[in-house]
Amino acid sequence: MSAYTYDFNEWPTGFRINPRQEGPSADLIEAFRSIPVAVAGDCLGRCVGARGLRSYHGDPALKMCGPAFTLRVRPGDNLMVHKALMMVQPGDVLVIDGGGDLSQAVIGGLVRTTALRVKLGGIVIDGAVRDLEELAEGIVPVFAAGHTHRGPSKDGPGEINIPIACAGLCVMPGDLMLGDADGVIAIPQEVAARLLPKTLAHLEREAAIRETNRLGTANPERFDSLLRTKGLPV
Template sequence: MSNVGLRIYTQINRPSKDLIKSFAGLPVANIADNMNRMFCIDARIRPMNQAPLLGPAFTIRSRPGDNLLLHKALDLAQPGDILVVDAQGDMSNSIMGELMVLWAKKRGLGGFVIDGAIRDIETLKKIDMPIYAAGITPAGPYKDGPGEINAPISCGGVVIQPGDILIGDEDGLVVIKPEDAPELLQKTKAKNLAEQQTMKDIENMNWDRTWVDKALQERGCEYIG
């Protein structure tokens, strides 16, 4: 019998570690630009510290204010996995705090993305593990369920499948489908090189700005003296 809403999928397909690592250090903004400005997680989910995030998604859907399935995910996830929690953006109860993060760090997990609230922020903002969340509250969680692990979820307005590649820096988060990753990697590297040239042009007062007037002309801009 299928118990919809209280299920754990134990097997997921993760991209190769080499493919994931190849995105290390690339700006999230440049990656997003090469995805037509799509697949960025909502800006309300912000970094809680300065640790950069990179890894495959290990997804959790929880009832608002409940972290029973997140606790189970802490024990099931593999080193490097990013625990991505769809807590429906609820701010009434935190679903994670210092002890859970310390356990995740000991197990070598890659970080957290929480569409909901967390607590113990004074410690979490100093810890060397990437944590993104929608808010902070001292109110603790319940541990009753239901929820699901490694089902498709919605987090910050983006549908995320287990094994999707998540990349985060201080600008925010972007989600990459593994099948799109190789081509996207090459496009992002090319954009980085182009931006480096633009920075040199700016330094030399040689930045080509003619496109601005061209764009205004194409749109019929009226100049009033």
């Protein structure tokens, strides 16, 4: 049976726990740690990435890079979050579809304490967090849609390791999650190895452009030719 085949004779309606999916190799994950989210987004067509999330871990220099461990929860409920934390491996990124609801926090200081123990690579939630002072201590990158003091229920339902939509971002279990001060992006696992050299080449091109901008030696034709195609006499 496929990991994504639903058997409602086996699971109560609305509940599903699939096994953890292996992500990219450790070497590939390590190589992507130096790649900015904006560069990865450029190389994926500039139309991919989460929207409306902000960082809550305090340190803007703290980067997130690891395989996605996906969840869908009932808004304001974190029963399956606690189950997921029993299943993750060090470096995994918990990616949670919380329906964008901000009325109750799904993640807080107690979950962060467990996340530190299991060496979680990060938390991304289309939903709310709380206990901001604890989250702002850093170590675990946390990105969320908002925050509230109101705590979660623990009733379910919820689903673990299924394809989800998180803040406009399609995420499959095992996809490579990147997060930094600019935002969050998911790199499909099947394209990660091919994308890496493109991102490195993109960084080299940007470095060259940055230097001509700094020196004032940029070729004006780079933009004038674009303007002429629009019919402007430049």
